Amino acid sequence: xxxxxxxxxxMKYNEGQADPSEIKMIERLIEDGTIELSQLTELKVMEEQVxxxxxxxxxxELDDRFYQMLRAMKKNGSGFSWASFxxxxxxxxxxxxxxxxxxxxxxxxxxxxxSPQSNKEVAVLSQEISDLKEMMMFSLLEKESATDRLKAVSxxxxxxxxxxxxxxxxxxxxxxxxxxxRLAALDALKPxxxxxxxxxxxxxxxxxxxxxxxxxxxxxxxxxxxEKSSVKELQKILKDDNTPKEVKKRIEESIKTMT
Amino acid sequence: xETLSDNALMLKVKxxxxxxxxxxxxxxxxxxxxxxxxxxxxxxxxEDLVQNVFFRILKYRYLFRGEGDxxxxxxxxxxxxxxxxYRKNKLGKTESVDEWNERLGHSDIYTTQVQQDEExxxxxxxxxxLPEDKREILMLSKFQDKKYKEIGEIIGCSEGAVKVxxxxxxxxxxxxxxxxxxxx
Numbered sequence: 001x002x003x004x005x006x007x008x009x010x011m012k013y014n015e016g017q018a019d020p021s022e023i024k025m026i027e028r029l030i031e032d033g034t035i036e037l038s039q040l041t042e043l044k045v046m047e048e049q050v051x052x053x054x055x056x057x058x059x060x061e062l063d064d065r066f067y068q069m070l071r072a073m074k075k076n077g078s079g080f081s082w083a084s085f086x087x088x089x090x091x092x093x094x095x096x097x098x099x100x101x102x103x104x105x106x107x108x109x110x111x112x113x114x115s116p117q118s119n120k121e122v123a124v125l126s127q128e129i130s131d132l133k134e135m136m137m138f139s140l141l142e143k144e145s146a147t148d149r150l151k152a153v154s155x156x157x158x159x160x161x162x163x164x165x166x167x168x169x170x171x172x173x174x175x176x177x178x179x180x181x182r183l184a185a186l187d188a189l190k191p192x193x194x195x196x197x198x199x200x201x202x203x204x205x206x207x208x209x210x211x212x213x214x215x216x217x218x219x220x221x222x223x224x225x226x227e228k229s230s231v232k233e234l235q236k237i238l239k240d241d242n243t244p245k246e247v248k249k250r251i252e253e254s255i256k257t258m259t
Numbered sequence: 260x261e262t263l264s265d266n267a268l269m270l271k272v273k274x275x276x277x278x279x280x281x282x283x284x285x286x287x288x289x290x291x292x293x294x295x296x297x298x299x300x301x302x303x304x305x306e307d308l309v310q311n312v313f314f315r316i317l318k319y320r321y322l323f324r325g326e327g328d329x330x331x332x333x334x335x336x337x338x339x340x341x342x343x344x345y346r347k348n349k350l351g352k353t354e355s356v357d358e359w360n361e362r363l364g365h366s367d368i369y370t371t372q373v374q375q376d377e378e379x380x381x382x383x384x385x386x387x388x389l390p391e392d393k394r395e396i397l398m399l400s401k402f403q404d405k406k407y408k409e410i411g412e413i414i415g416c417s418e419g420a421v422k423v424x425x426x427x428x429x430x431x432x433x434x435x436x437x438x439x440x441x442x443x
Contacts, residue, residue: 023430030426031419043429046436047405049382050397050429055293062292062306066284066313073317074277 006034014041133159141168146178153184166192170201179211186217193225206233212247219254231255265329273320284313287330290402291337297398298341300387311340331409334399338413345391385436393428400425 006029012018013026029035038044133155140152153172156165169192172185192198202218209215215237222230234251237243243251263271263279265286271279291312295305315336316323323332386394399410407421414421 027423027426030422031417033419033422037422037426037429040426042433043426046429046433047400047425049378050386050432051401051405053297053379053382053386053401055289055296056302058288058292058306058309059302062288062309065306065310066288067281069310069314070277070280070317 010035010039016042130159134162134164137165138168141172146181149176149178149181150184153181153188156188161192166195166198170198170205173202173214174205174208179213182209182211182214183217186214186221190221193221199225199227203227203230203233206230207236210242212244215243215247216250219251223254223257226258228258231258266325269316269320269323269329269332270325272317273323273325277317280313280317283316283329283333287333291333294334294337294398294402295341297386297401298391298394304344308337308340308344311344312337315340327412328409330403331412334403335413338395338399341395381439382432382436385432385439388435388439389428389431393424393431396421396424396428397432 009018009022009026009029012022018026026035026040030037037047137152137155137159140148140155143149143152149172153169156169159165166189169185169189173182173189176182176185189198189202193202202221206215206218206222209218219230219234222234234255237251238248238255263282265283268279268283272283288309291309292305295308296302299305312333316333319336323329386397389397396410396414399413400407403410403413407425408418411418411421416424
């Protein structure tokens with residue numbers, strides 16, 4: 001705002017002519033320091049009078065009471081006092097130390113004592129992992145690449161026994177195009193051979209096999225298991241004209257050891 | 260004898276040399292009494308309140324850091340003591356309009372007073388009629404020697420805001436004063 005306008009405003013105010021909006025403006029100018037209170041003559045006089053106003057002098061009683069209080073405080077101030085013990089500046093560091101120690105204690109306790117809650121969590125987690133592996137195995141078995149299917153078969157060794165797993169392996173043993181995959185499936189089935197259902201399926205699988213390698217491997221497994229019911233199936237291979245001589249010889253030996 | 264500054268004295272009090280508070284008491288009992296008297300016009304009560312301020316200074320001496328001005332800190336406490344007193348007693352906080360008119364109605368009593376002691380007495384009456392916050396800002400301005408920045412620290416606002424408050428309080432005071440003059 002221009003200096004002239006400000007002077008005009010001050011003059012108007014000093015003459016008692018300022019309207020409410022102008023007074024508001026003066027307030028704003030006072031607030032930002034453009035107008036000093038001393039420039040407003042009438043108020044200056046008023047303020048000076050306030051400054052000059054004399055107050056009575058306090059009586060001697062005030063002095064007595066003050067020095068009495070001071071003496072009492074000095075007495076209390078020396079030595080230990082419960083009041084000072086519980087006063088905030090004294091108490092705050094103690095409280096802080098106590099709470100930090102408590103927190104550290106809780107933390108250490110938490111580290112060393114596994115909670116039942118966390119055991120439960122671990123169980124849930126491992127279940128989730130095995131589910132995931134199972135899913136991965138099935139999806140790998142569907143793959144065209146023999147390597148992937150081999151991976152799937154090897155995954156079963158890390159999984160807990162279940163009908164789902166053995167059925168998948170038996171299916172692979174009977175129907176996979178690749179000999180290596182079938183051999184791997186047979187290998188993976190060995191740990192489950194104690195299961196009678198699996199044994200039955202293995203015996204039934206003998207006549208399904210066309211590959212001499214798988215046939216020999218199955219014959220070896222039968223010998224290992226001393227599965228006599230397999231003799232009939234093995235003899236079927238012997239009768240087959242397509243069976244190579246070496247294989248026939250090997251199977252004959254196997255039958256001999258079983259009977 | 261070397262005169263120690265207020266802050267140096269207060270720091271010694273803080274360190275446990277309580278006797279030094281006596282010097283501060285001697286320096287400030289009058290302005291403090293004057294401040295309270297300006298607020299409530301009751302000498303006995305004012306003595307209680309002054310005593311209370313020094314009691315609080317002793318009690319909270321550990322809070323004094325020596326960074327700010329002692330006087331500002333002391334008036335900050337004085338202001339709280341005054342507010343606490345009114346909060347506890349709930350008196351005189353707001354003067355009703357009826358009371359106001361009643362007093363104006365008996366202005367003949369005051370006429371003699373005014374004649375005796377002219378303007379200052381009337382000013383004192385006008386001050387009494389101001390709302391508490393306005394009376395307070397004028398008293399702080401008086402006893403803090405118009406140091407508006409320090410007053411801002413006491414009441415928690417900017418220097419500019421303090422000036423506006425003083426301006427408004429003086430305007431009201433002037434209005435009441437003029438009204439009183441009419442009745443005289």
